[in-house]
Amino acid sequence: MFRPIADLAAGGELSFTFDGRPMRARAGDTVAAALLVNGITACRETPVSDTPRAPYCLMGVCFDCLVVIDGIGNRQGCLVPLAEGMRIETQHGRRHLAEVAE
């Protein structure tokens, strides 16, 4: 969906997983940006109709980039800086109590 521009300052790379798939992104990117440059087209499914959604505003307003990060749901991907080894997962529908108990 997104790609780096041609004239980009060199920066470190971080490894993370999305739904178990290994990915890499630039250190300094937010979680939402990292998913976009890895070609992820959807990162959550809505609680009402399980429809796929992707980051919409990238500035903390829309909450369509909600993902599960290291087991904690409802995280706004556009506000969380990517960290080495992060385990990011699609947020499916509503957050269930069972997830919290884990």
Next chain:
Amino acid sequence: MTPIASIEQLAESYDLVVVGAGPAGLSAAARAAELGLSVLLADENPAPGGQIYRAVTTTPVRNRAILGEDYWRGADIVARFERSQAAYAPRCTVWSIGPDEAAPGSFELGLSLDGKARIIGARQVILATGAQERPFPIPGWTLPGVMTAGAAQIALKSAGAIPSGRTVIAGCGPLLYLLASQLAAAGCQIAAVLDTTPSGNWSKALGAIPDFLRSPYLAKGLKLMLTARRKLRFVSGVTSLTATGSGKLATVQFEQGGRTGTIACDTLLLHQGVIPSVNFSNAAGCAHDFDVEQHAWVPRVDAWFASTVPGIAIAGDGAGIGGAESAALRGEIAAFGAASRLGKLSEAERDRQAAPIRTELDKKLRGRRFLDLLYKPAPQFLAPPRDETIICRCEEVTAGQVRDAARRLGVTGPNQMKAFLRCGMGPCQGRLCGPTVVELIAETRGSTPAETGYYRLRPPIKPVTLAELAALPQTEASVKAVVR
């Protein structure tokens, strides 16, 4: 500037807490610290700059021409703040504000950082929470691949990333031209710019032309517009837009002068101007008025940007759209006001020091009215005519449902609508449906947005986990208040 890396490093209380590290918040915090106040600037983003100067100190974009000279001006504002004595808490969300019962006239603020919450005190508060893009509901706008134009700009500034395939930009407003130019300069393949500016707006804006001709917007704006129009495929007078696709965006369909067109694309960027972000000021109990020219809810403020709640001021675009340069000046004026209320500055001294900043502000705001009138969105983009259009992205409430509830059930205002349809009750807390719900109710009932009113919002204005709340330090009084 003292960086705050963990919630424990925050002081128990500050003279002034500023919320938001855009031009208004940075300038307010810097000026207040220079005047001798103890200041905390809290911001939920990882780096200072807000949205217009987003990532100005950390951007990986090397070619300065891509983002333009106006963007790099933000570096001076950040540098001045960094030289100040203010504390700075990035990645820190302020989610509540309320009176401090132990210290009348002061506030208690709820903050979270790295999954931990704290309640701290503030004698004065300046909200510099800025603007958001006006919601622009069209059929299909929830499809992955549809984003706001601002989102693409943020990706470019903070991550050096641009949409990778065929991109269509649609909507109206000066930012649309800026964004089209920046994306084109960065190498993005822009298939078309679909301009929805209603042609009738020109005659309404004519009266405001004299001021505009003397404004800093003129040369800048004309250049941007002409460059964008020369280089890109522009379609003017677009009256209807639909995004289609299965699971993700595939095409955008538009109507122009009675004919329809379809463009295959991978990304559709929507923009219908910006409006003040009012969730925090609304939840804090500040009075708001509907500004007819900006067509948005704006908090009521005085000459020092003090709101109707004593001790809370609102600076920058959050107090009415004026742009980044005016936001920085308004932040300074708000800081003089706060310092004076705290007794750090006599009123005479406050007035004297703020005078040249006011002169500068008047100059920066000159011509704004022309832009407001020219780029007022067409009615069909404020109140979507097609019933199936989702207007509350969180709860998936449609325009048809809102109209039906307003008509058949006689729902008169957005708060009642919330109770019937759950619009505004999802995680975004009405940020993306509020203005549209108001428009639809007003349209159906034949009233105005001002008469219809807006959501009554309450803290927490951002989600906080129960674990964070449960881990807050409790006083004996607060425990006794609930244990009976």
